[in-house]
Amino acid sequence: MARERQLSRRTLLGGAAATAGAVTLTTTAAGTASAAGRDVDVAVVGAGLAGLTAARDLVAAGRTVAVLEARDRVGGRVVNLPLGNGGVTEGGGEFIGPTQDRIKALADSLGVATFPTYNTGKNLLYKDGKKTAYATDGLLGAVPPVDVAGLANAAIVQASLNDMAKQIPVDAPWTAAKAAEWDRQTFETWLRANAVVPSAKFLLDVACTSIFSAEPRELSLLFVVSYIATAGNASNPGTLERLTETANGAQELRFVGGSQLVPARLAATLGDRLVLSAPVRSIARSGGRYVVTADGTTVTADRVVVAVPPPLAARIAYEPLLPAGRDQLTQRLPMASVGKAIAVYDTPFWRADGLNGQVVSDTGVVSSTFDNSPPDASYGALMGFIEADEMRALDSASEAAVRAAVLKDYVTYFGEKAASPSSFVLQRWNNEAYTRGGPVSIAAPGVLTQYGPALREPVGGIHWAGTETSTYWMGFMDGAVRSGERVAREVLAAL
């Protein structure tokens, strides 16, 4: 595994580049280009989907742009990991689904194709030490084989959450009629009052950790309901099932070549406007313009787009100081806790057992899995999410220990064949310098009602992007793209 990680570090874009053909991005070229410092219309901080999309639109409008990226790769929370067998899989953002129009349009424009997430056969429920296969349609994306009272209770809870989500103005959840009531309690408090049948509470808990990589106790009810509300577009209000489902849901499709192919190809269109390995340390106003200082380079610009997660935006030194509301907001939007573990096998052997590779479990370090095999099934890949409390418990564990714990779960779910993968790749977002958690910032009670408007409100010539700022598909690749498009419009209107 040590070797696999080394590989992964050396050629992070290896898989993507191989598939894309033309895409090569190295720090060397960018470093040279940056040495002299730059003077541009707009500096963009962060080369994730948000920053890259903003840069694309600004360049298209004839503006000069410099994109400063802390990592030696683009994509932010979207990364391809080489599997050691020539294949590649997603270490971060992976799936797209219906109403995620903007990431789809972007991928289309870059010639990145999609294919359906493997979803043929039955799901597995592992609960109370018992394994049950079940069909994949109905409530919460499927009808898990729990007691009827639990199913009925879960259905009512789901309907309630969807009803509440309909009452949320997605561009300002803090103005909802019941915002104060929903923002003074945790999702856990609300679930305990509403998901009163234990099996219903179990299903909702699993939905919560799967969606947020956070425990219900960490989340404001208003934030949960708002997140559901954003899981749609202007003509299709968000629903809980669109978040949880595979078919017809947010896990419906994957990208051929891996999701990082999208930001990689997008970055290629920007040429040397992009500077890698340039973590931004300060943004200072100077003579009506801004000086953006990164390790090894400095950019002077009329406007700045900050397209990094809020807790990382907080770590940049701003001069003059940001307004208190903006600063305190960024003190209160921590990253959730997530990792992904992908085990590779010669074949997707579970398919022969009539299983789709998707598990819901009440135990183990991995309580939800997907079949991450490539479209041609030339090998098998099981991907498991390690989430919230389970991820935190393993933050400091050795990779060997995590591997052992994950494979133990995979054996429990899929049998002894799962014990011996040909390779194993682990992505721990909590341990990444330029994310420190994932997949998305979460909000505890009080945060949205107290600070919500500061999410997107520009500060002088500084504008905010990133999936957390999106009014649709916040927390997803689609939200990142939307935020980039929005911030570009905002900047162009102001320039």
Next chain:
Amino acid sequence: MARERQLSRRTLLGGAAATAGAVTLTTTAAGTASAAGRDVDVAVVGAGLAGLTAARDLVAAGRTVAVLEARDRVGGRVVNLPLGNGGVTEGGGEFIGPTQDRIKALADSLGVATFPTYNTGKNLLYKDGKKTAYATDGLLGAVPPVDVAGLANAAIVQASLNDMAKQIPVDAPWTAAKAAEWDRQTFETWLRANAVVPSAKFLLDVACTSIFSAEPRELSLLFVVSYIATAGNASNPGTLERLTETANGAQELRFVGGSQLVPARLAATLGDRLVLSAPVRSIARSGGRYVVTADGTTVTADRVVVAVPPPLAARIAYEPLLPAGRDQLTQRLPMASVGKAIAVYDTPFWRADGLNGQVVSDTGVVSSTFDNSPPDASYGALMGFIEADEMRALDSASEAAVRAAVLKDYVTYFGEKAASPSSFVLQRWNNEAYTRGGPVSIAAPGVLTQYGPALREPVGGIHWAGTETSTYWMGFMDGAVRSGERVAREVLAAL
């Protein structure tokens, strides 16, 4: 007022120095001393009470020390503000009380005397547009004239919270038997279930904003109960009333010459070991030692003490990366929101009306006040806290607008004479670069049970101090001193 602020900026230690006689601290001397870089046993980040106390103990043990302070003054959240009439008052930490043994011992050792907070005469309750004076002993530090049902309910709630606090091990609240139950709900949720009489809820709400400068919705019940538990010492368990009361409580005494006299005199004993105006940007391990880089200076040390609030500690770049648990903790301990407004009058005129200057109010931007006049009452000073939602609403208001709003409240509480102070001083902690809120970090549900141990656990040679890390009087000057003493012991044992 503009003039007053200018004064305040130019001679932040003016008042303290005048009283102290010997204390003079300027950036110039420190700047010169630092120019060459330093090599020491221990680098201390932050010259608040915690960092200075740690430095004192390390120096006393024969160690070489360098203290790097971001501001051009010492004291952190403890600052004296000149009043424009030759007097001085506290813009931050001000009061001490019983069981706060360590700040008292420190002040004694530096020859800083205490005097009783003015507490003669009646309190005022302003509620539902009605003003009522009441005696200052009994429940919650006094028996506010609300309905009997409300008083009875409040007494039961107070007893419950004190009982719960007794179940908290102060060095590890997350191990309390009911930690999980208390950490999955907001204090607001618990209050709504327990403070069912409206006037009782009002009293507890005021207690909450007064203690935490945060709304009950922002706080984990476990955090609230833990905070109460720490309001004592090893022989006197913490109680809610010790937090809220003046006599026999945390507001009992003040320092002659203003509280900043304590850190100022402590700093004077450190000589040129202290470097002001040196915000630390990075802490990097190098050859088994640490390189601490601040604006304008670099210190090399065997060990590092970081004695700044958690959300500011998060803004330092660490190499190697901090463990995920420590990083995510600092993403989840935001500063509360607080300001202090002090109006100065020729005399403390309210005393003649039989009032002690202490108000509890259900309205206004200032809902709790104190008589901040000097011990000889040579002039009058009314100090008002602006807290939580009220402070946030005024973060971006002009100082003139805040002054007008505060004086309107003071007139409501104390009559027309309050309308025309001879001077007015405002300290808005949310707008301070090197605090960005106050008085203390707060914890939402989940934070303590998920991340508590990371509060004090050293990371390699990096040790953590600051009032947030104290097992007694967390959030107070006493906690800061205790944390400095503890971290010095920790470092000395490790060196």
